[in-house]
Amino acid sequence: MSLRLSTVILPVDRWHEGGRAKWQRAEELGFHAAYTYDHLSWRSFRDGPWSGALPTLTAAATATDRLRLGTLVTSPNFRHPVTLAKELISLDDISGGRITLGIGAGGNGFDATVLGQEAWTPRERADRFGEFVPLLARLLTEGAVTQRGTFYSAEEARNIPGCVQRPRLPFAVAATGPRGLGLAARYGQAWVTTGDPKLYAEGTPEQSVTALAGQIDRLGKACTEIGRDVDELDKILLHGFTPERNTPLDSVEAFVDYAGRHRELGFTEIVIHWPVPDSDFAVDPAVFEAIATEAVARLG
Template identity: 50%
Template sequence: MRFGITILPQDPWVEARRKWLGAEELGFDHGWTYDHLSWRTLADQPWNATMPTLTAAAVVTSRITLGTFVSSPNFRHPVPFATEVATLDDISGGRFLLGVGSGGTGFDAVVLGQPELTPGERHERFEEFVSTLDLLLRYEGEHSEGISVDGAWFNAVNARMVGRPVTAPRVPFVIAANGPRGLGVVARFGSGWVTTGADGVVGDAWWAAVGTLVARLGDAAEAAGRDPLSIDRYLSLDSGGSYSLTSADAFEDAVGRAAEHGFTDVISHWPRADGIYAGSEAVLDEVATYIERWRG
């Protein structure tokens, strides 16, 4: 099992720096931040830009892997975004994971004046976004002619990469999906799959739904001719009506249940002072002891 922590991009850097350094010192394997322009109940609070935050985190850390949780085509175009991804991968020394999803229907989906999309349209845009990023980040040519894309959602004319990913053949994609078409994208492009589980259910019903999703991922991988175990499986523990860092015991229980369902990685959220994910940072020291003991 690998352990991840999500640090919301809300703090001035002097405070955020402490948390990112702390995540590495506590022994977490990967650290994440949300890739939104604003988010749900925190829309009226400070919210910093994702890629600069992760770049700063890359500079002050040396071991922990860094990722977006998750990027989407709601407000991003694959050409400029690919250059940011490649540059961040270079600065971090190959420690970047690109978490990517179809994009929700909230603030990010409307703030730029976008039209409301149907679920089918959102999936088609998502698939084109991922496939175009895959093409751009794998580009090995001389850049003399660039890359051109004539898509239904995204276009590019002789696009050239600025910066090269350190990671070959490209930065790993950790793809968020629950439905059959989205899981098909995971099977085609994903080094990993991340899920928050089924919406609208909590407790044991949520865990049962998580087990169903794991089985569906296996089916999608096999349909694509891929070994399901070749795909890392990430679970956000802070869904299903509970917060994993309420206590060390709650964390240990959630990790154990995730392991039973075959997850390779779990992700929690750094405790906030109040509101969503509210908790005490003191629990992190206990969790660090548990992580060390788990690795044995």
Template identity: 50%
Template structure:
């Protein structure tokens, strides 16, 4: 198995600057590139921020081979019937390179900006379950009518459908048991952030526990462990993965040992979240073939 290595490019730069980054990661040979699907994110809500699907569509036009995805789209401000049209368009423009990271949605700016109620965790998962079920249905079938507790669709169309068949792959974010079951039922991939902690070793212990729980859940429904790609968001750990190229390689090796098929880092920022040096990213990019072989 060869490890796939991805990177997040936050949508916090004007396209004149951002385009260079998307084109560069494609040329360097990263396997997938992602952007956050938020209307605003944490304290960066007060700075520049751009729409994810528009950004990804522009990235599709400026890249040639890299896969492109949301990390992660949520029902906080999206309706499956409308979102399906955007997903289909992205898959078409990219020539079948779209990935769809999906999550339940948090309680920050996205949950409040439209004036709706901030939901407790159980209800967020209820809504997420319906969101994934309906999105899957609309992307697969034409003329979907649905009436649920959270969403309604009347004769929703998907013509011409995705380039990828039967639809764009879902990479479902899940740490809890219900979301994990959702990932197993609908996902071609699973993505985790691991636990929240300030201790790097405790974080890795938590990640190992989550992978064991995923294995048990897969076994309970008779799904083969290798049938679900496993993505780890390395920068959810308390130490930025691009602290150095050697540290990044160490983290990739640890992920591989736990059975992850994919790891994801972030383009370094000048300050605040994911602060680091672009020179480290350049060094990592030059070592991608070596890093992929850490799983051999």
């Protein structure tokens, strides 16, 4: 099974002070895709520069030619399907059809309350996500949509001429629970995971592999329930949140071992964070570039 290697570039640099150069370098290094987080701020970066995801991707689309681009991930925390669809259709056009929407239910934190709402419970997030994804899929596919929902509605929402990619740009659905996996099976062209968060602090790599295998098995069952072949979905692992943390980025050999073990599980794409000094993503830039240019070939 072939494996693609992608990167996620945190939007922590001003565009003209290093931001553009990172996206262009990602293309030069041969990454399959470059993603960015769709947050208004995030964790330890909250008190520093942090640009909006969709404007950043629009700029990246004009600065690159071949690289796929996307969010990893967008959530309902501060998005509405109607306005998001309009922006995505525009971005898909500007990029020449190179956009993938990573989308998930969201979580707690700043984004969950920034609009003044109380933080949603896990059930409330799942309820909203279950309404958000189908409506967004319609908005990206149909020229005019009217739909009344419990949380999200559209009234004669026009999206002409639609996406460059047909019937719409692809969704990479981040999910581990049954309802989210059901959405991935029905609406996703890809599925995204970061592993089992309960194992991050004290778990072992072996336990993580077992947990990921279980997630893939449950995704397969969700696909079977609707008569879909699970092999139709790309399976994306966002690196950095399993018990190994950044140790697979210590050397090309370490990464090849890590990537090979996860390819055997069925993953088709691994996403590694672009180095950010003095952060959880502070890795040797030279090793990072060597991984980008050598690892996939070493995997065979």
